[in-house]
Each structure stands twice: as C-alpha cells, then as structure tokens.
Amino acid sequence: MLEVTGLHVAYGGIQAVRSITFHVNQGETVALIGANGAGKSSTLKAIARVIDAVGGDVHFCGEKISRIAPHDIIRKGIALVPEGRGVFPRLSVLENLEMGAYIRNATVEAKKDLKMVFDYFPRLKEREDQLAGTLSGGEQQMLAIGRALMSRPKMLLLDEPSMGLAPIMVQKIFEVVRAVAADGMTILLIEQNARLALQCSQRGYVMESGEISLHGDSAQLLDDPKVRAAYLGE
C-alpha cells in the first residue's frame, strides 16, 4: 500500500535519513523504531510532505505522492498524527475534530465518524466544548488521533504517540491504536518505546543513524538479542 524507495532527507548538510526503502501492506501495523535522532520522525514527515525529501520516491496505492502539495496528502488518504500532538489550542475539541473532516463535504457521514471517534475516546465526548489547549497531554493525544480519523483515512501515520504521557495514558492510547488497527486501519507507527511498538505491530523496522539496520516480524524483533540489548533495555 505504501512503498518508500530510496528516501533521503537532509537538513542543510546533516543527513537525517539516508536512502531508506521499506513498505507497509494494507491492513498492517508496521513499527519504525530506533533511538532519538535515528531519523524516524524525518521519515514520517517526508512521507506526509511536511518536509521536502532530497531524494527518493513514495508511492501510495500505486500513485506517486512524493511531489504533491502538502495539503493534498490527506486527500490521498494519509493522515499524520504529528509529534507533540499539534492540536489547535484555541479551538474547541469539537472544532478540532471538525478540522479533521475539513476535506470532506458530507456532513451526515462526518457525524457518523464523530460518533465513532467518541466511541473510541469517550473522554473527548465529555470535553466536547472545552478548548483543546486546556486538555491534559493524554487527552490531547486522543484528540489528535481522533482528528486524524475524522478524515476517514486509508492509512494512519503515528509519530511518537506515547511521548510525554503517563504510563496509564500510554496504555489507553495504545488500546485504541490496537482497536483502530483491528477495525482494518493500516498504520505506520513511530515509537521510542520499542517494546510497546513491537507488541502492537506485525512487522518492524529498526532505524539507526538514518538507515534501516534491521527488519522483520515484530515477534522476531522482540526476541532478537541485538534489539533486546539496544532498545528494550535488557
């Protein structure tokens, strides 16, 4: 479904991502793990066109998307949940979700999806009219994921959903990620919390200094002595 070939990202002279190639199949959850600064987030941002890649191609559903306008990525069916959540602080929770459905015109359909988001995250329903900036970090993460779902995407890109959250919140967020995946969503997940990411994905790629150093089934990676030593703290 998503094919990344030879993707290269640089900031000035600094090579963040060195020509990496990977793919995500339909219905799959794929984890991209690695240490801070390994290039995970840059990879995701380049796919979503938030930043320009220096080289390489990205194809989605057979169509080349690596040169289209940033605001058209979501129209192709890819929704990025950005690092640090990126909710609109002075819009209400409901307005944030409506922004998620910005590209859609069918209000009836969007209403149905709103109900789906509130089913995934009952907490958001309770806070519907509150300004998003007043939510806790975990609630903002819920909102960011809910907002992404409102565009009815074919694929979700999750950038560090556990970042800065209390363990109990992390658990809740990942329960929903699993539920969304179980409902058929294709997900590319970036995480520093490698154990968590591998536990809820089918396949994983390990990034190291801008390159993919290892890939395989998530269960295998969880057992891999190198991964265990470097990323699982064992």
Added chain:
Amino acid sequence: MDIFLQQIINGLVQGSIYALVALGYTMVYGIMGLINFAHGEVVMIGTLVTITVAGTLLKAGMPVALAGMAGLMAAVLVCMALGWALERVAYRPLRHAPRLTPLITAIGMSIVLQNLAMMLWGRNYMTFPSLLPKVDFELAGANFTAIQIIIVLVSAATMGGLLLLVYRTKLGMAMRATAQNPAVASLMGVNINRVIAAAFVIGSALGALAGVMVGTYYEIAHYQMGFMLGLKAFTAAVLGGIGNLAGAMLGGVLLGLIEALGAGYIGDLTGGFLGSHYQDIFAFVVLIVVLMFKPSGLFGEKTGDRA
C-alpha cells in the same frame, strides 16, 4: 454636557472607521505574524478610486445613489485585488525570512503605493463627491448627521458579518486553525496560501469600505492620507491586542473616543495653551502607554503561543 455628548458621537464615528482599518492589520497579523504597514495605503487607494469612479459617473449624469454604489464596489474590488497582489508579490516570497525582512518590505510597499497614487492622482487635495444627503439631527444639544449614523451602522454590520465569517464558516475555522498552527492546518488539508490570501483580501475589502467612509465624512482626500490613518488604526489594533478581532473593534472605537474627548477638552485642561489640533498626539500617547504597561493589549494573549 453637550460638548461631551458631541465628542462621544464624533469619537464613535471616527472609532468605527479606525476599527474597520484595524481589522485589516489584525487579521493579517493573527494569521502570519506580519504587520502589513502598507494597509493604510490600501485604504487611501480605496478612497481615491471612489473619487474617480463616482466622480466620473456623476459627471456623466448618473444618479447619486448609483454612482456612489458603483464607486464603493470599484474601491472594494480594486483594494481586494491590491491586497491579493501585495501578499503574492511582496510577502509570500518572504514567508520563511527573518521577521524584520517582511516588515521592511511592508514599509517599502507603503512608499511604493503612495508614490503610485501620487503619479495617478496628483499631489493636490481632491474633493470627495457628496454621495449621501446632508441631513442634520439634534439630540440633547449635540448635532449629528445622517452620514455619521450610516458610518456607525454600516461598520457595526460589517464587523458582525466578519465575526460570523470567522466563527461560523469553514473558511473562518480554517483561518483560525492556520493562525494557531499552520503546519498542522496544512496536514488537515487546508491550503495555507489560500487562507493567507483570503485574510489579505478580506482585510483590504474592509479597508476599502473604511476609505469610502473617510472620504464621505471629511469630503477630502490626498495621496498621503493613508499614512496617519494607518498608524492610528495600527495603534487601535495594538490597544485591543493585535491578532484579536474583537480587540481591534474595541480598540478602534476606544481610540476614536479618546481622541475626540481629548481634542474636545485639551483646550480647557491646558487653559488654552494647547488646542484641538493636538488631537493626533492622543493616539500615540495611547500607543506608548499600552506598549509600556500592557504590550499584549486589552484582549491579547499573554505570550506568543504560536507554534
């Protein structure tokens, strides 16, 4: 007592005009953090276009009401195009430049537009055609005209319309989202360039309307008139909290009132030492006081939480 009421009325009229112009500053600042110092010149061009179009049509024998409407429409359309062009040509290429660069460009554009207007319309003061009937009213010893009532009512209605646009429509929500986090708004499918252009175009339309009001009210226009008006409207926007729509509206009206009351009483207060021609100092005293004691303005956010 009657001088008090009189100055309140004058202040409300002048303040409504400041508010309309201040909205142009504040909309652009709210979305992209830029002070468009050329906005006063957009207002000036609105006034001069109306003089040319309405004046020509009047001479050709068109009824006053029609000629006035045509002049207003022409001013609005020309200013919208001008606002769009300013953003496209002068500011968009500098979107990622250091903050000082677009500011200097804005001042440069202001000078360019003034000189352009001077070349097109000449250096002399021009008479604005009488577009509204001169009807006077009296209330508790204060005089006011139909023109004043119309200015206040039309401004209020326009500002109400703008609030509806910003808080009740999809474009408005996209504008607010873009102001808060442009990168994420783009992820939601918002074409940032289009939203920023819309802010310039809408602000310029409000400026054109204000320009026509200024012309109708003072019946005189000049290629440099946008400078002082722009500075005062900018002061009004800062007073209300730049970036905040309601702030610009309140700041405009407050500034108009402060100026009018100040001009009305400065002679008495200084025993005739300073006269009402010192009116202009009040706006800038207000600007200095606000910047010293509450730089974020009445409704401004505490710190820049722009992402």
